[in-house]
Amino acid sequence: MTSDTTDLPVLVIGAGPIGLAAAAHLLERGLEPLVLEAGPQAAASVRSWSHVRLFSPWAEVVDPAAEKLLAPTGWTRPDGAAYPTGGDWAEQYLQPLADVLGDRVRYGTRVTGVARAGRDRIVDADREQQPFTVHVEHADGREERLLARAVVDASGTWSTPNPLGADGLPALGERAAADRISYRIPDLRDPAVRARYAGKRTAVVGTGASAFTALAALAGLAKDAPGTRAVWVLRRGLTGSTYGGGTADQLPARGALGLAAKAAVESGHADALTGFRTAAVEPSADGRLTLVAEDGTRAEELDEIIALTGLRPDLSFLTELRLALDDRLQAPTGLAPLIDPNRHSCGTVYPHGANELSHPEQGVHLVGMKSYGRAPTFLALTGYEQVRSVAAALAGDLEAAARVELTLPETGVCGGAGLYDEPAQDQGDSAGCCSVPAAPQLITLGTPAGGNSCSPGGSC
Structure with a gap:
């Protein structure tokens, strides 16, 4: 200087x-x-x-x-x-x-x-x-x-959270529906926030630790508030690596987040809608919301949206x-x-x-x-x-x-987040690590009492 x-x-x-x-x-x-x-x-x-x-x-x-x-x-x-x-x-x-x-x-x-x-x-x-x-x-x-x-x-x-749009821009109608869209993990200790999601159908958009946390929180709420349900919207396919490193993660609590999200899906509290690239948010006649994918696929009858897309x-x-x-x-x-x-x-x-x-x-x-x-x-x-x-x-x-004075813990995760658009290659046991289905699919794992399900590729 x-x-x-x-x-x-x-x-x-x-x-x-x-x-x-x-x-x-x-x-x-x-x-x-x-x-x-x-x-x-x-x-x-x-x-x-x-x-x-x-x-x-x-x-x-x-x-x-x-x-x-x-x-x-x-x-x-x-x-x-x-x-x-x-x-x-x-x-x-x-x-x-x-x-x-x-x-x-x-x-x-x-x-x-x-x-x-x-x-x-x-x-x-x-x-x-x-x-x-x-x-x-x-x-x-x-x-x-x-x-x-x-x-x-x-x-x-x-x-500066990322918007819902899969192209990096706000989805059509996203701003108009701002009062029904949150870009944060909900604090369900707050009675007003709890009431916002209790008994409601909420889309959780994203695949990182924040999305895992939100899915687990909504699954916990569902145990106390019947009718609470989540639709997990992913741009990628649903594979073992979707849930992070699990027990292979050298930060055990980070691995546990993905396992909690997996439990939410497998218990039937959340459906996973895969291969879905959001293009628009539309209001419905009954006051609810619909997410529309770039290929026209629709995720309907949504009360709230939590966008955790980075x-x-x-x-x-x-x-x-x-x-x-x-x-x-x-x-x-x-x-x-x-x-x-x-x-x-x-x-x-x-x-x-x-x-x-x-x-x-x-x-x-x-x-x-x-x-x-x-x-x-x-x-x-x-x-x-x-x-x-x-x-x-x-x-x-x-x-x-x-000088380097740090050793970082392994994640145990296979597949970079930026690879979701790449088609699966023939790689033996590793194939599908970062694959995406040819068309959006709704996967319901577990059928709780009173739950509903949708056909693959259909609206829900």
Whole structure:
């Protein structure tokens, strides 16, 4: 860094798990962080799914540098073998960490733009000698411009869920039906939320851990509220790998999520509608909803829809920076080949850091969930290693930045999420791992009392 920027802070966007860990690592390296959080308190996004239990135990969701920062306050790490909920994580670890950082964390401060001072993305002259200018909007509407020596974007992807449409765009009618569509795992502890789904027929769209959790929750509700039923809408076929790694997953709680979803289907509380690519949401004469697939197949008589089709990064405030992003994943080009679900199936993501997260615009790093772009399966452990490496690089310790200090657990999952459009090949026992049926099929496993069923390929 030049003498013009050495007295400026490293600006961290987002006071979530990775942003706060980044601040701890920067302090450990002698760099001054300034964390900007749009929400009113630390871990605002985590708090919005406070009812969901993590599949990583406490031992894997506490950053080492953050723990060192907390230790003098008398803070004690919870039982490392226990699994916190999002609320536990926020209250017992993330908020105390933010409190230790004190005035280095500013709440109600939304970043609206990042650029080089006096330089738009076109201008080359003296670009790297200029500090970053960060435009923010405060909760009261007041605008401000801040200067920074570097920018670490840990704002995540929670605020930008993917739409229902299989083409990546909102399905026709999706916006008009917004009051009947949720993009979050329902908190059935809330009486109002419970009443919304009790005795209703709900479509759960998606194939990841969030969809597994929602299916299991609705199956649990069905035991207390007769008539509660789920239709699990998948773009892929239904195979053994659909449910994740199961007992082969080195994170047992993650494997258990898929097994819980499988139990929901096999117990008859959920039907699996496979090979269904949503194109439209239509209202019915009776006030219910219908999902329409690209091939015209219809899933009818739906009361609610839960869309859990993944997340995507918000890049709107970074348009004046020179970023190298993969054209598919919107992840840094150095990282994308390591996480691309079109290429990867079984196994782990290679640990990575500043080198893979670098951009043509020096001094900018996207970390945490945002670094994965649209790719799934991000772990807190990954983010903590990222910010350790990035902090070392910003401090000039390139040897430490390049060092790998993490081994990630195997998923036990066969088949990348991006492969659902590929037809099955003749591969012996492995055939069908990532296959999709030729036409949408409704598969009902188990027939509970009072349940209904639909013919394969028909509406339901």
